[in-house]
Amino acid sequence: MTETSDTRPADGEARAPRRSLLRTLLRYLPLIAPVLLWVVPCWVLLHTGQDWPMPVTLTGTGLFALGLVGMPLAMARGHGRRQEDRAAIAGDTLLGVSWVLFTWSVLLGVALRPALAVAGVGEGQDRARIVTWAILGVSAVLLAWGYTEARRVPRVRRLDVQLPRLGAGLDGVRVVLITDTHYGPLDRARWSARVSDTVNTLDADLVCHAGDIADGTADRRRAQASPLATVRATRARVYVTGNHEYYSEAQGWVDLMDELGWEPLRNRHVLLERGGDTLVVAGVDDVTAGSSGLAGHRADLAGALDGADPDLPVLLLAHQPKFIDRAAAAGVDLQLSGHTHGGQIWPFHHLVRLDQPALAGLSRHGARTVLYTSxxxxxxxxxxxxxAPSEITLLVLRSPNAPART
Known part of the structure; x- marks a missing residue:
């Protein structure tokens, strides 16, 4: 098992200032972010010595102003009470475009012009225009590539995970993890079917969905989620809620997944038995469930493990990696999570790290607990x-007590 470096220390005193900083950022983010995302690239691309013809400057500035006004309005209509899918698509796309333009305007705007000066390339106006075209070129390439990456069927990531308490009879158990499917305004029913087909090629004993199925209610996104009914597993298909379920009638999603043949692990567990050995497969509601107002929805690890033999190894599904502190304290062997998207659009992962103890991959926590973050x-x-490529994850569980493999 190879550990990644995408983790931070689980030190309570270190976390407190970061959480305080995150709360402060989130409080003012809706006001500050749109201004920065549109004003900074507008200034760098058009008003830092390029001396563009007046029609170019006016048109470009007008487009940035339109983005500054239009993006928040579209997102409000798309993700607010109206839930207009076309508005959501427009607002979300503008958000991604502005983030990429902002990022590369800052990076290339700061680094490229001095580099050109040192290299003796051009004069002031020429250098400024070279920087502009470089930013636009890099952004266009990354957006085209990023769109293709987002819409493709994810690659399968395969890894072995050794669990010291796993019985020899369970050596080689194949666990497939999918998470954060986020069926939403863009209709991805065909994509969903292709993901399910890919999962079915992996000969899984256990298939897990770690939450954030969709953005929208189960009634609105049923067609996109329905292909999940075709997913096959020799032992079980299990599901836990993510935070986005609690934005859109979580109980409806629990009921739909049950209808599709998946077993919702709402603070409960099932047993996976093979070769005379047993694995406890447990799941908890998302950590935001308790504040949702839905009766009976909350993250309850004690309830999830109630009645389980404490000597048996435990695989826990918890949507957010931050649940790992509680899992490690309870002696869970392996926690499977999602939520982070690996940052999704670089360098957003730096903000994710303020809120979560892991970004992606395997990490160790406590005496024996391993976390895998998809x-x-x-x-x-x-x-x-x-x-930040998407993934379908195949984890092959390994026992140290199994006969040597040839």
Whole structure:
């Protein structure tokens, strides 16, 4: 088992200032972010010595102003009470475009012009225009590539995970993890069917969905989620809620997944038995469930493990990696999570790290607990993935007590 470096220390004193900083950022983000995302690239591309013809400057500035006004309005109509899918698509796309333009305006705007000066390339106006065209070119390439990455069927990521308490009879159990499918305004029913077909090639004993199925109610997104009924597993198909279910009638999603043949693990467990050995497969509601107002919805690890033999190994499904502190304290062997999307559009992962203890891959927590964080199977909001590829994950569980493999 190879550990990734995409983790931060689980130190309570270190987390407190970060959480305080995150709360402050989130409080003012809706006001500050749109201004920065549109004003900074507008200034760098048009008003830093390029001396464009007046029609070019006016037209470009007008387009950025339109984005600054239009993006929040479209997102409000798309994700607010009206839930207009066309508005959501427009707003989400503008958000992704502005983020990429902002990122590369800052990076290339700061680095490229001095580099050109040192290299003796051009004069002031020429250098400014070279920077502009470089930013536009890089952004266009990344957006085209990122859109393709977001809409493709994810690659399968396969890894072995050794669990010291796993019985020899369970060696080689194949666990497939999908998460964060985020069926939403863009109709992805065909994509959903292709994901299910890919999962069915992996000969899984256990298939897990770690939440954030969709953005929208089960009634609105049923057609996109329905192909999940075709997913095959020799032992079980299990599901836990993510935070986005609690934005859109979570109980409806629990009921639909049950209808599609998946077993919702709402603070409960099932047993996976093979070769005379047993694995406890448990699941908890998302950590946001308790504040949702839905009766009976909350993250309850004690309830999930109630009645399980404490000497048996435990695989836990919890949507957010931040649940790992509670899982490690309870001696869980393996937690499977999603939520982070691996940052989705670089360098957003730096903000994700403020809120979560892991970004992607395997990490160790406590004396024996291993966390696997998936980058997610789909995407949220902006239909782009830049340097954060989606995944379908195949984890092969290994026992140290199994006979040597040849």
């Amino acid at each position: 980058r997610g199977t789909g995407f949220w909001g902006p239909p782009f993935r830049v340097f």
